[in-house]
Each structure stands twice: as structure tokens, then as C-alpha cells.
Amino acid sequence: MLVNSFVILSLVATALSAPLSLLRRANPCFVTGSVALPAEVANSLQGLKAVTCNAKRQVAPGVPDVTSGGIAFSSIDFQKSSLSPLGFALATFKTPTDPAKADLKTLQNQLNAYLAVEAGVRSQPNSSALLARLKGPKFFIQFQIARVQTAKGVALGVADTVEHQLGKVTKNAVGAKASEIAQVTALSKQL
Template sequence: MKLFGLLAIGAGLISAAPITSDISIPSISELTTRQAGSACFVIGNAVLPKETLDFVNQLRPRITCNNNRRTLSNVPDATSGGVSFSSINFATSSQAPLQFALNIFATPTPLRSANLAQFQRQLDVYIATEAGIRSVNGNLAIKVPKFFLQFQISRIQTAQGNPPQAAGSQVNHLLEKVLKNSPRESQLHEQVRALARTLA
């Protein structure tokens, strides 16, 4: 009986002992840091979608941040090649996002004469800022001008003889993205459709 009692006590101690493991489970913050590397514009802990993360990794080498100037969702002002987000921030305009994009990101005639590199720099800072907003689960109204910039770049590339091959980067696909994300500005949709038909 004494032996049985000792065994029972021993079993109780074993069952009460905490279960430990050598496996370390990273926190969401650690995951985000690992995913985003040292990207200065990713300020939050929300795990980024893969597509956004891919953009972050591409942009990290060419984006700088001004931590003394904050923009949407407290994201630092992102700069690419001399273009700062704060200088083309749709949210500081009195215009709605699509109207702002049509005015500020207009292309010249002929379309092939557009400065593709400048449009790309503008898109860089929009994508960087969007990634920062996503990292804090902020409002994504930025998608309208961002998609419009991607749409314009696709048009320029097509006019310059280098149409994008990836389906997601082609003019008609991006046209639908712009229209879908701007239902409150449907009165401007025909202007965007007309641009999609002008590829030279």
C-alpha cells in the first residue's frame, strides 16, 4: 500500500508539472519584422498579405523615410528618387481620390512621351505607404490612386512598346481595379475607360 501511495503521489507530481518545449513560436511582431526586414515604412504588427510583402521586399532598398513627418495612419513620409508621398498625398486634397488621381497623375500627349521613371517613383511611395497602413490595419482609401497609378504605368509601358506580360499588370485588369474601388465616383468612370482605350 505504501508503494502504491508513493506511485500515486509521483504520478500526481508529473501530471501537475508544466509541459515545456524547445520549439519557439514567434510572435506576430517577430513575424512581421522578419517578413518586412528593415523597411522603415512598415510600422505595425499586422501580418502583411503575400503580395504586399513582395512589394515591401522590392521597395526596401529604394525607399527612405522621414520619421519627423507622418502621413496616413502615422506612417513616416516615404521618399523614392526625390518624390515624397507627402507631396502627392491624395488625403490632403479637397478632391475625392479618383478625381485627385485623374488630375495629378495625368499623362501627356502622346502617351509614349510620358516619364515612366517618374510615374514609377510616385507609385513606389504609394505602395510603401499602403504597406505601412496595412501593417496597422488602417483605412485603405489609398487603393484608388494607387491602382490608378498602376493603370497609368501599364498604359505608358504599352505605348512605349513594352506591354506588361503578367495578367495582373495589364491595362484592362487594372482598369477594373480602379472602377471597382471607386464606386462613389462612378461619374468619372467613363474618363478612365477612355484612357484605357488610348494606348499610343
Template sequence: MQWILQLLAVSSLLIYGFSMPLIKRANPCFVTGSVALPAEVSDGLPALEAAPVTCNTAVEVAPGVPDLSSGGIDYSSIDFQKSSLSPLGFALQMFTTPEDPAGVDLTTLQNQLNNYLALEAGVRSQPDSSALLGRLKGPKFFLQFQIARVNAANGLQLDAADTVAHQLTKVTANAVGATSAELEQVTTLSTHV
């Protein structure tokens, strides 16, 4: 008799559970548009929220995207769009490391990257954003490149996608408007790990 009552209890839970509506998770504050994000971007959203990346809706840094902040660094203070340099030229000047990057504190670079990753998600969620998206990838990949250099200099074992060589390829492939001197500078940096 006891097992019949347990079976009925489980059955009613299953029926009730399947009849409940699915609750859609709210987007982070920086994903303000209606365009679906590709998996490689949406998969990173929980980490950005946990960082946390916060929003200042009083300031817009891209169409429909509020200013972002991670670790006390506002995106508006590291915005490549304010520079007359190419996006890569801006990144080379803004996101520097010493010649030997082993002693660099990754916290600042990671917070800067968090802002760029959040901006990318926000921009991708907006319609007609391909022009800006193409330009912001240069600084984003350069930050990933710098983090790879620091990790390599500290002897960390890196996955293939996180190596300096792989990140160098990403930087150069997304260097919209970069000069040959800027590209050469990045290549030189790749040998200093």
C-alpha cells in the first residue's frame, strides 16, 4: 500500500512539473537588444554576470548598450571608439605589459576584457551592428592575447585556444584598419613570453 501512495505522489509531481510553464532567464543588463546571441557569446554570460559586470544606464557606449563596469573599471574609460588610432593601435597603447609579462597582475587585464566581452554581447544583441562588431574585436582579441602572454610567461599549461600563437592569429585576423607597423608590434610582443 505504501508503494502505491509513493507512486501516486511521484506521478502527481511529474504531471504538475511538466505542466508548469518554463521560466525564461532574464538577460544581463548589457544585453538590451532582441537579436539572439551565438552560443560562444551566450555561454560566457554567466561568468560576466558573476564577475560582476554592471551597467550604468545613464551613459550609452554603443547604440542601445549602456556603459559597463568590471572591477571598478568603466568601459567608457577604455573605449577604443574615442581614439583616432585603429582599434589595434588603441589596444597597443592602452593595454600594455612590461617586456617580461610574468609579473603582471591579471586582475586588471581580466576586468578590461570583461568589459569588452560584455560590450560584444550587448552589440551583438542589437540589429545592424556588424560594423561596430568588426572593430571591437581587435581590442577584445588583443586583451585575450595579453592574458595569454602573461599566463605563458608564468609557465601555465594552456589549452590550444588560449595559447599566444592562437591569440596572435585572432588579433591579426581582426585588425581592422591596422597599419603594418602595428601588426609587426603585435608579432614582436608574441615572442616576449
């Protein structure tokens, strides 16, 4: 009887876990690959519900172009530039001298586009080279958002601070010049 109870409990547990795995498999339109996403990325997908996809255009192998708040990734794609990913980010994702005057909504939509493409790229096999270059601009946008929020007096958690984001940018600055790192460091002091 104990063995039968164990078998029944195992079957029930399996049946109950099936809907959860099916829910997790109901991926957003930009997660097109078969590689499981890291928990941190998978958990962030909820915040990207408003991101839409253009399946007629790919921005990476197997990954459609995405749009957030009217901003298409293809319009802010670092891959189209001859600059390093960080150099591109410095030239593209600027803030006013007073970061408090920056358009936080635009920065967030730009970040959403990068986060969606990152999730899409991570879902594809053999994507580590592109992923390494994609992180530079993504972290730079997060850095800019931290600067804007700090300038506006928003209390930030440790992981969201300018200092923490500066570390992420410099750690992921693939192919960046020393002058580009110096520019980011200088921006970290303009709050």
C-alpha cells in the first residue's frame, strides 16, 4: 500500500508540474530558440509584455526585431556601427548635462528593446559572442537610467546604483577603448 501511495503521489506531482512547465514554455514572441533562459532573464520577461515583434526582420540569427514604446531595436542596433559596443552606446544613449532632465521613458523603452533582444539571443544556441557584445550597450542604458534616477532623488537599491552599474558597464565593455571607459567614469560623477 505504501508503494502504491508513493506512485500515486509521484503521478499527481508530475501532473501538477506540467501546467507550470507549459506556462513557462509560452514564451514571448522574441524568445524563439530552444535554449533555456537563466532564471534572472526568465524572471524579467514579465516586465517586457508590451514589447512587440516584427517577424519579417531579424536583428540576430533567429531573433526578430522588437519594438518597445515605438522604439525598434533595429533603430538602436549597435551591430550597425563601426564603433565598439560601448562607443556606440556613448554616442546613442546620451543624457543632458543635468541627467534629471533626461527622458526616462525613452531610456526605459530603449532598455526594454535591448532586454528583449538579449532574451531572444540567449534562447539561441551558439550565441555567446553576440551576447558578450550586446551586454555593453544594455548595461550602459541601465547606467544612464541609474544616473537619471539618482539626479531626480530616487532612492535606489544597491544593484541599481550608478556605482554598481558603472562596474557592470566596465566589466562588459568588449573592445572598448580606454577613452570610452574614461568617458563613462566621468559620466558617473555627473549626477
